[in-house]
Amino acid sequence: SYVLTQPPSVSVAPGQTARITCGGNNIGSKSVHWYQQKPGQAPVLVVYEDSGRPSGIPERFSGSNSGNTATLTINRVEAGDEADYYCQVWDSSNDHVVFGGGTKLTVL
């Protein structure tokens, strides 16, 4: 089955840029979605289909996907961005959804 690999944690100072990666075999050929989850809350979709941004999501959130790595980029990081972030794809070989293990973003 398809495996997505995320770093367990990323730390960034306020106002800086956070980049959270999601690795997978030829992930560039798949559509990648990203979710933000704050403690005690349900996940929120922040990027869909590699780089799309749902309504209500700040422009500071963007995504890219190429080769074996997809990246969620958060510009001008704020304290309120501190959360767990998950990448997700559809594995067409078995019609299954796959989530990455999640990355905890800490705002220093």
Place this chain on the structure above:
Amino acid sequence: QVQLVQSGAEVKKPGASVKVSCKASGYTLTGYYMHWVRQAPGQGLEWMGRINPNSGDTNYAQKFQGRVTMTRDTSISTAYMELSRLRSDDTAVYYCARGGGGGWESDYWGQGTLVTVSS
């Protein structure tokens, strides 16, 4: 506005079954897939499967095949997830999540239902 409201927390004994409901409002249930995702305490997200509420067709994660059943009642805009033969490691928060335009991402999520399995 789109809302998914799930049923309340459950405590079950090992070997029992649990059925979680997810009532949709603000859109037509049959127009979008419904996914079910769970999250064990302190762990990541785990996809359980999805249902096409229009046809009733389902697609279950291999891990849950034979133990999970996803259904829907379109007359009351509600989707259901039933998990049988519960074990202690099924203790988790269970989420329903609406499939987005592409069908595989989830654009709206329920608030989650905590299922505790304990003897």
